[in-house]
Structure formats: C-alpha cells, structure tokens
Amino acid sequence: MTIQAVMFDFSGTLFRLEQDETWLTDLTDDTGRPLDIDEQAELMRRMTAPSGQVVELDPEYQFAWDNRDLDPALHHKIYVEVLRKSGLHPEQAESLYGRLIDPAEWTPYPDTETVLKAVAGKGVKVGVLSNIAFDIRPAFTARGLDEFVDAFVLSFEEKVIKPDPEVFRILLDRLGTAPENALMVGDSEEADGGARTLGSAFALVDPLPTSERPDALLAAVRAHGVL
Incomplete structure (x- = not known):
C-alpha cells in the first residue's frame, strides 16, 4: 500500500492543551481551598480526554456530553x-473553559512542524x-x-464525529485519496481507529505532555513508509 494522504487528529496528536500554572494555581474548590497539583492535572485530563465519560450526568447533560463535538453551545454547556x-x-469554570477553546493556548508537539512540513514536502x-466544537485553524x-495542511474537517462543522466512517470519508474526498491509500494518526483507538473501517491504516500515539513526547509523530509516519 502506498500512502498518498495522512490524516492527523488534533488534540493529543498534533497539539496538546498543557497544564499552565499561570491559570491553574488560583483555582479553588467550592470551599475556597486551592487545588493541589494532582487536582489541577485531573482537571486538564477531564477537559482533553479524547473519549470516555468523566463524571456522572443527568439525562439533560448526558445528551450534551454525547453531542458536545457537534454543537458549540452543547460543548460549552x-x-x-x-x-x-x-x-x-x-465563574472559575467559565474562565477555564475560555482557555480550552482558545487556539492560542494549545501547544504543538515538538515534531509537529517537522512532520507536517516533511509529509507535505513529499507530495x-x-x-x-478533529472531534471538536471550536475552530482550531488559528492554532x-x-x-x-496552515500552509502544510490541505484540508481541515471539524466535527461541529460537518455534524458527524469519529469513529463514524462518514467523517473520514469527507476528509478523504477533499484530499482526493482512496481510503486504502491513507494513514490516520491519532491518540484514540476508539475514535481515530475508526479509519480502519474504510480500509485506511492507523497509527496510535500517546497523548503525553509535549515535553515527554519528542518524536512520536515522526515514528508513526516513518513506520508506515511515508518518510
């Protein structure tokens, strides 16, 4: 199989929302006690987990959770x-949510630029x-x-989310590539691995902090003969 297109997930794959002490250290619980470092890390995990429900919800909020990446209003809620x-x-929840949806707050992995440039440079x-409810293009x-990306497909714009085969098909059509000639790189076996339903290859990366994952993207594309 010759790889003619590579599809990348966003959160935990190309970029990561990093724990930033400048906007977490002032957070407190509902008694006014400052959150410790483990509690801050758990908040970040809950905001960026690619799949899996993180708290118990009533039916109203369960619907919002299940459809959060299809509608910005539900995502906020x-x-x-x-x-x-x-x-x-x-008020702290609102402030922290504002950080989540601000593309400027997201950090690229150390090899993101290298990989995007190299893959595009190979033709x-x-x-x-991305399963997401805000515009990541500004990041x-x-x-x-952006000059190395041929197409963005965002779930809230297309009204379909991974692992539904249709969302992969939308991107592949825009890239002009058959599924069997494409590679999907992502941090979720459940969501990103859905590309295999269409016959595409899949490479899993670990959504570690950017300082702990220097070259996983390079390894993923090299393992599939792209570079």
Missing part, C-alpha cells in the same frame, strides 16, 4: 458542568480531522503550519 462537578466555582496530502495559522 457540558464542559462548564464537568468543571463545576469537578469542584470549581461557576503526500495532509488533512486534520495552525499563528505558527505558519
């Missing part, structure tokens, strides 16, 4: 609720496919990475 259920005051099409544009 459920994540503020998750943060509130995690012990934050409502291989590059797509970004690429601000760093000059």
